Amino acid sequence: MSKYFRTVGFSGTNGKSSSSALAITTAKKLIPQLGIGIVGALIPDFDSKSYYLNQENKSEFRLLFDAIFTGRQVPYHLIKQRYFFLEACEYKRHFLNLDLEKLAITNIELDHTDYYQDLEDYTSAYLQMIDKTSHEVFVLKNLEQKAILSNPKTKILPVKQRKLKYIRGEHTNQNASLVAGVLQSIDPRLSDEQILEAMYEFKGIWRRMEFLTTLPTGAKLYTDYGHIASSLSVGYNMLHQKYLEKKIIALFQPHQMHRVLVGWDDFYPALAQFDQRAIYQIYAARENIQDFAQEPLFQQHHFSSVDELGNYFAKEHNAEYLQNFDQVMTFLDKTTSDDILVVFTAGDLDFLLRKKLGLLK
Numbered sequence: 278m279s280k281y282f283r284t285v286g287f288s289g290t291n292g293k294s295s296s297s298a299l300a301i302t303t304a305k306k307l308i309p310q311l312g313i314g315i316v317g318a319l320i321p322d323f324d325s326k327s328y329y330l331n332q333e334n335k336s337e338f339r340l341l342f343d344a345i346f347t348g349r350q351v352p353y354h355l356i357k358q359r360y361f362f363l364e365a366c367e368y369k370r371h372f373l374n375l376d377l378e379k380l381a382i383t384n385i386e387l388d389h390t391d392y393y394q395d396l397e398d399y400t401s402a403y404l405q406m407i408d409k410t411s412h413e414v415f416v417l418k419n420l421e422q423k424a425i426l427s428n429p430k431t432k433i434l435p436v437k438q439r440k441l442k443y444i445r446g447e448h449t450n451q452n453a454s455l456v457a458g459v460l461q462s463i464d465p466r467l468s469d470e471q472i473l474e475a476m477y478e479f480k481g482i483w484r485r486m487e488f489l490t491t492l493p494t495g496a497k498l499y500t501d502y503g504h505i506a507s508s509l510s511v512g513y514n515m516l517h518q519k520y521l522e523k524k525i526i527a528l529f530q531p532h533q534m535h536r537v538l539v540g541w542d543d544f545y546p547a548l549a550q551f552d553q554r555a556i557y558q559i560y561a562a563r564e565n566i567q568d569f570a571q572e573p574l575f576q577q578h579h580f581s582s583v584d585e586l587g588n589y590f591a592k593e594h595n596a597e598y599l600q601n602f603d604q605v606m607t608f609l610d611k612t613t614s615d616d617i618l619v620v621f622t623a624g625d626l627d628f629l630l631r632k633k634l635g636l637l638k
Contacts, residue, residue: 279363280376281341281356282312285459286365288372288406289383291508294318295485296383296452297364301329303456303476304362308463312338312359317366318502319483334359360463368392370402373409380406381415381459383452385422388505390539391563400424407431415458417451434458437469442477446515484627486515486619490634495614496526500630504532504623506543513550516617523617527551528599528608530622531559534583537590538572544594554596555608559587560624602629 287297294317301314302322314329323329330338337355344351365372365380368389385400393399400422407414407428414430425431439453457472481487484502492498497520501512509527516525527548531537537544537559548554561583569575580586584600591598599605605626612618620626631637 278345279361281345281351282359282361283310283357283378284361284363284376285379285381286363286372286375286377286406286410287381287383287455288365288367288403289381290367290386290388290505291511292383292448292452293364293366294502295448295482296381296455297362298322298482299452299476299479300381300456300459301362302479303472304360304460304463305329305331306475307460307467307471308360310358310360310463311362313361313363315361315363316482317364318485321480321482322478331359365406367399367402367406370405372406373402375406375409377406377410378412379415379459379462380410380413381455382420382425383455384417384420385425386505386507387539388536390535391533404428413462415455415462417455419451432458432462439473439476441479446511446518448511448515486512489630489636492609492612492618494610494612494616496609496612496616496618498609498630499617499619500627501619501621502623503621504536506540506547509544509547509621510550512619512621513547516619517550520617524552524615526553526555526612526616526618528555528557528605528618528620528626529596530557530620530624530626531587531590532562532623534559534561534564534566534569534586537586538569538574541574541590544590548594548596554591554594555599556587556591556594556596557599557605557622557626558601559583559590560622560626562624602626602633605630606633 287293298316298320304311312331312334316327319327341355369392387396387399413432415432417436418433434454436451436454438450461467484500486501489498489500503509503512588598
């Protein structure tokens with residue numbers, strides 16, 4: 278589908294969902310040629326949907342999609358007429374299937390270690406995507422990968438402070454700066470002031486430091502998709518800026534044993550920032566405990582279950598280990614009105630909490 282539009286992809290280890298949602302929310306006010314936007318999360322600004330469709334172009338899209346899905350020739354006058362903004366996921370190099378005119382990269386650090394061997398392998402996927410992108414690639418000046426910074430397609434953007442109404446912090450400054458650069462490449466007449474005004478009311482996205490509820494104890498409960506160390510640090514900094522006098526508690530459900538092992542040392546400083554920590558059972562998606570028997574940590578401690586690994590991880594980080602969901606609810610019951618509790622999970626804990634608290638829609 279992307280080859281029939283002027284497609285702009287938003288990718289990166291952290292912030293690609295937030296950046297693509299912010300870009301679509303802002304562009305629909307400023308870029309009349311924006312036709313479609315798709316994000317891998319639910320967006321309050323899209324009536325809690327994960328997509329945006331320009332209603333003024335519905336008849337065009339109907340003709341276009343009818344041709345695509347029936348195998349007929351696509352009318353020439355409909356090709357490359359509208360912009361298509363979307364989140365471009367790097368997992369297993371999936372984004373290489375896209376036909377991009379522009380690419381925005383939020384940041385790069387090793388992730389998806391069940392597929393990528395190391396940071397060099399991970400970065401190579403982005404270099405392949407840059408080669409496939411027909412026009413420009415946008416990055417921020419703090420990107421560390423020199424091969425990307427020196428690429429002739431790359432445009433390096435400064436990070437500017439941009440205070441939005443509902444979300445703030447350095448990660449917001451970075452995402453907003455990247456989005457502004459992309460939009461100004463589409464319409465150079467747009468000023469920073471116009472763009473900030475258009476993005477000011479952006480409410481963020483589902484499961485990205487999303488406020489869930491105030492617990493009966495008076496504690497405020499947030500949920501976040503963060504599952505690597507840097508994501509936890511971003512979450513802490515955001516909450517610390519907002520609640521300077523409050524106790525900030527992290528309840529972390531690690532996602533995949535491989536991520537835990539690869540990022541072991543990085544989790545120490547990330548989790549140590551919080552005033553209190555708890556670890557919920559590791560969400561071992563696509564993994565078997567037997568596959569890690571040759572890992573040095575397994576050789577040393579002879580873990581025979583995911584719970585044993587999780588319990589050891591919790592002790593190493595001075596955290597309470599919560600083996601089941603009943604223990605999670607007991608942990609929540611011990612909070613007070615002076616507490617801010619954030620649940621970091623890319624696994625099933627978010628769903629279990631919403632269901633238990635009556636927050637499923």
